[in-house]
Amino acid sequence: MRLFGFQIPPVFSLLFWIALWEIAGQYELAFILPPFSDVVSELFILIQRADFQDAAMLTFRAFVIGMAISIVLGIFIGFAMGSSRMANSVLGMWVNIFASAPLSSLVPILMLLFGLGQTTIIVTVVLFSTWIIALDTYAGVNHISPSMSEMGRSFGATRRQLLTKVLFWAALPEILAGVRMGLIRAVKGIVIGQLLVSVVALGRLFRTFSDNFQFEQFWALTIILFIFALTFSSAIGWLENKVEYYANTRG
Amino acid sequence: AQENGTMRVAFGDIPGGEMVNFMIAVARAEERGVKVEVSYLQSEDLAAQAIVSGQADIGVGTPYALIQKVNAPIRMFYQLSMLRFYPVVNGEKYQTWNDLQGADVAVHGRGSGTEAIMKLMAKENGVTYNSVSYVPGSGVRAGALLQGRIDVSIVDYERSRLLEREAPGKFVFLPLPEITATDEALYANRDWLETEQKAVSILVEELIKTWREINMDPSAVATLRAKYNVLPDIEQIEVDELVPAFTQGVSIDLYPSNGGNASSVVEDFTFFTSSGSLDGVAEDLEVEDYWYLAPVEAAVKKLGTM
Amino acid sequence: MSDVATAAPLNPASATPENIVEVRNISKFYGSVHALDKINLSFPKGQMTTLLGPSGCGKTTLLKIIAGLLEPSDGEVLINGKVVNGPGPERAFVFQDFALLPWATVLRNVAFGMELAKVPKAEREDKARHYINEVGLSGFEDKYPHELSGGMRQRVGLARAMVVKADVLLMDEPFSAVDEQNRRKFQEDLLHLLAAENKTVIFVTHSIEEAVYVSDQIVLLSPRPGQIHSIIRPEISRDTSPDDIRRDKKYLDAVENIWTDLRKYLD
Amino acid sequence: MSDVATAAPLNPASATPENIVEVRNISKFYGSVHALDKINLSFPKGQMTTLLGPSGCGKTTLLKIIAGLLEPSDGEVLINGKVVNGPGPERAFVFQDFALLPWATVLRNVAFGMELAKVPKAEREDKARHYINEVGLSGFEDKYPHELSGGMRQRVGLARAMVVKADVLLMDEPFSAVDEQNRRKFQEDLLHLLAAENKTVIFVTHSIEEAVYVSDQIVLLSPRPGQIHSIIRPEISRDTSPDDIRRDKKYLDAVENIWTDLRKYLD
Amino acid sequence: MLAATSVTPHAKGEKSDRLFGMSDTLFYRILSVLIVFGVWEIAGMIPISIAFPTFSSTMAAMFEMIFDGRLIYAYGETLKPLGMGVAISAFFGVTIGVSMGLNRLSQWVWEPIFVVLQASPVAALIPLITYAYGIGITAKTVAVIMLAAPIIVLNTYKAVRNANPSLIQMCRSFQGTRLQEIWIVIVPNAAPVIFAGLRLGVAAGFIGVILAELLITPTGIGDLISYHRSIAEYDYMYAAVFTIIVFSAVMVGFLETVEIKYFRPEKKKV
């Protein structure tokens, strides 16, 4: 986008939207939309609250554990699908179903099976993110030119060497793309889980704020979540770009 | 303090001012060596599900229908509050019960006392609603009424006063016959109640003591909250409303002083069978199929009836 | 046309010492697709043999069976008179699409075979540098494949195969992803490079000129199921300049003969 | 070497009627990349001109400027003496990657130019069938591109360009995605096909043999920024058989000369 | 002038065996389904919790609800806002996406906002919808749009942006107009990715409508879930959840078929 000969970077359009929001808020055009500036000042108050910090820490820890599990599991399933026709047809069916199913409807059942603690959040994260990581890993493995593994074999690579020195790295760009999508899905999954079941305080805060018409706080909480999701996914996006750089010669 | 057992309480609602009295009793029970873990779930039926599946021990609500339907040995054991609600309609659209044919109604929760009242009145006036939606929290429903998002609902005494104050003349309160029934009770698995006898009796005793204290002097709720540092994170608006709300509650006998007994259960049977929440005839229902009164009877004996 | 011997596999059975690779009675089915049918071939030590034939006739299949990357459905491969199953250090493969690791530098790529064999880092990098220099890429050690042109990438692939000191080099259309002019240059360089190393090379190509230009022996395959159509030994003297070779009557005759044979298979 | 005219563009300024396409003083910058530098060229009517040069010298750029698909940074293109901006019906393009619509049958692909021009369906399909037959694909009208081999796809691309009756055919490495043997066949077929049509053809290739084999005039470009290095007219008689052409001294000389010129640009 | 032979596509993979008269993959798939359901049945029989019904009772409940019409009625209710929301998101989403792909200004304005919406948990906003749109079908439709639109927009945009440049140049070389270029080349070329976006949009919209039914007012399939949960008929609740998973799998498959049938004829034969 150019204006008066200047290049205006895309993020600036966000500022444009925020300005619109501020105006709508200042003129009280919609009562659910308080001025953006109020939301921001509320945001700083919110992050100092003890209940928010507790909820955030608990959720964050569960999130990290869950992501670690689903990355390992997803990559494993993806490689299994990529290396055996049978695993592909059997696992592929389940992975595809779960990757596109509205898993949120399962969340209340998860609570029942895994209790009211951290485990449920971890399982939610795993359930929402594993399948897409598996699918992308599989796509990555499939994308590897057969000559890559033949090259390894012709130099006498063991199975293990082939996996760790060739195939894993060759599939890495897709794996990372999958991890990024899995991460976004996991954040969404946690929020949906919180809204439906509200095991930890995050969902409770949402309810309290919307029930008491505290829209500044409500938006502040939403924005914190947005920022969290965006920061994480762009961090992985950055990694992805670095890897693409090495990998962009592939056919 | 010595170890007197553990209990996990699951609420079907977010923490708010109306839970302060309960949490004060919990704090006192903790002083006496009962370990209490509280969780707040999105809705009452989720909380009930948590009790049934053993993820929590104590639930809050009136699960008559649930007990009748499912074979899980759930029993209520303490009457927390009475059903005191005020059906309210938007005066521009409706005036009487008979107008509510085909209306959209909002009540507290599925299987709740508010739903039972609205169902009962529909039956008595021969009308059928178009839909019943579940909007937990009288405050939320009052807000929605003021915003014009809903036209027919039922709110507690405090919010009925609020509606009159905020929009005088806009809302019509529909008449109700005299109703004596439980709004919220504590319930738990029967086996659990028997094995955790000690903890349960401590909790029940503290509940009765707290309830009585508040009934004597509603402003005690604020001082006790400060003393025990109960629910420190609830919003300031709710803190400000605390004493007025409890004062109003006490004035309409919202908080029973004796925690329920056989005759209050029979009154419940009458109301919930006529509203349709319970199947069958009130006379045929057995108290011990729904309530486990031993702890409350023992406590009342110890503390004296009021 | 004295130099064109028609059909009949060379030394079908005897494992004379000068035949470093022998293929005996190889057949290959992919499911119901019959790719190769009873192939018998000998590859004399130190010579360059080209597999030539229409698309889909099984050249790649045959080469990969020799490399031990594919199992034949029937028959066996002998290296130095011994039956082999699977890849071995006597053979090294050069791939059509280069098969370089995009995340590794030229140096690491060239040394990759030794890395797998756990040769110490200093030693393998030393050797790798030598061959990087041989293929004309010195100065590019620390570049990544995507920073090189197609021709340069294939030189990396060649260096990687040379550095492991295998006696037999297997090349599957090594120039097909390289542009014409670089390809021509590369052919000249390849001959030059191999002259010094006494390697046995088995080479797959679609280009008749390329086959005649580089080979001692050309194996023409017929379409699926691949069978040996004829074996041709152009017997061109390689002492003259590249341009003279391309004007040599033997060269031109061989090209014309092969073209006459092959064009009837085209679609 | 009488037939190799060195440098100096042919008829630089005069728009003689026999030059159907003229390129005047064309320069092209991609941002700061200087791709073409002051190119002046004439393309005689009914002849085949080849653009030849090292990779990245701007061949594709020049061809697309002539086609009107790219704007030159400076200079102009004349068709039949008139300055043109943008594509026109006198020119048709054959793409390196074929550019077939994957969701359309061979028939619809070939008729696509006329579909855009809103020619009635029956009429355009009739004409399309004729050229499908000409390029040897009759029977494949209802196939989709992915069901064809590379060579067959490019024949579809050729038919699509022929059917609109443009006087000038622009081809960007039309054979680079086709295997060698089919390519050789395709070259022969192309000459045969064009002989009957009196088309002017501008052709980009990397293959020196191909250029010399098919062209009346070869334009050699130097590396970036692309400039005209020399213009060569092989003047080979095309009445003899393909094999005789490939043995013709003029042919072999031209190939050798061009190779000598170009090999110094290689990496 | 040429003797043409058709080309055999490279058949990939190992050969397939047959077991019990069916292909072995089908056999193992069915086996895996049986194992999963078997484990479910056993877990329900132990039981791992009173609130965890067996597979067989869940199926019984499901068929009961199918045959007494409750499920069909519930899906009717759920599909109303879903259908409306998806239709609106598809129409505006594809339009905005195409305009972003073709026009720099439109891209500048919309891209960041949709990227943010796509990467963030918008579901958090569902409780707010009630304040703006009440508790009726409008609110649910809005919930669907909020979840479905971003992915449709972004996929369409990417598809249009990455339309094969040589196809576009081909069209231009035949003097195609801009409109022809868009409708005859760019859009069909982008169709598979646009459709992938629509499929994802439907899946996201489905989540939206179920969330709305569980969070705003219980109707349709969400009502079946929360009603049966409230009266502890867990087998019916599980049956409802089960149908959601099956239904969405069937719907995604159906969309794939529609796409191939009407937009990519060349894939039909594969």
Ligand SMILES: Nc1ncnc2c1ncn2[C@@H]1O[C@H](COP(=O)(O)OP(=O)(O)OP(=O)(O)O)[C@@H](O)[C@H]1O
């Ligand atoms: N993995 C496979 N599964 C099934 N069929 C295969 C497989 N690989 C090759 N084929 C078939 O086997 C035949 C021989 O294939 P191969 O790749 O060896 O031919 P080629 O001579 O190398 O062809 P090209 O000149 O195109 O490289 C072909 O018809 C091909 O379709």
Ligand SMILES: Nc1ncnc2c1ncn2[C@@H]1O[C@H](COP(=O)(O)OP(=O)(O)OP(=O)(O)O)[C@@H](O)[C@H]1O
């Ligand atoms: N869109 C573009 N933006 C920037 N630079 C470009 C672009 N297209 C081409 N170039 C540069 O312009 C120069 C000429 O490109 P062009 O594609 O015309 O070369 P070419 O002679 O066709 O090369 P090749 O033989 O590889 O096809 C190259 O150096 C290339 O990197």
Ligand SMILES: [Mg+2]
């Ligand atoms: Mg091959």
Ligand SMILES: [Mg+2]
């Ligand atoms: Mg080019």
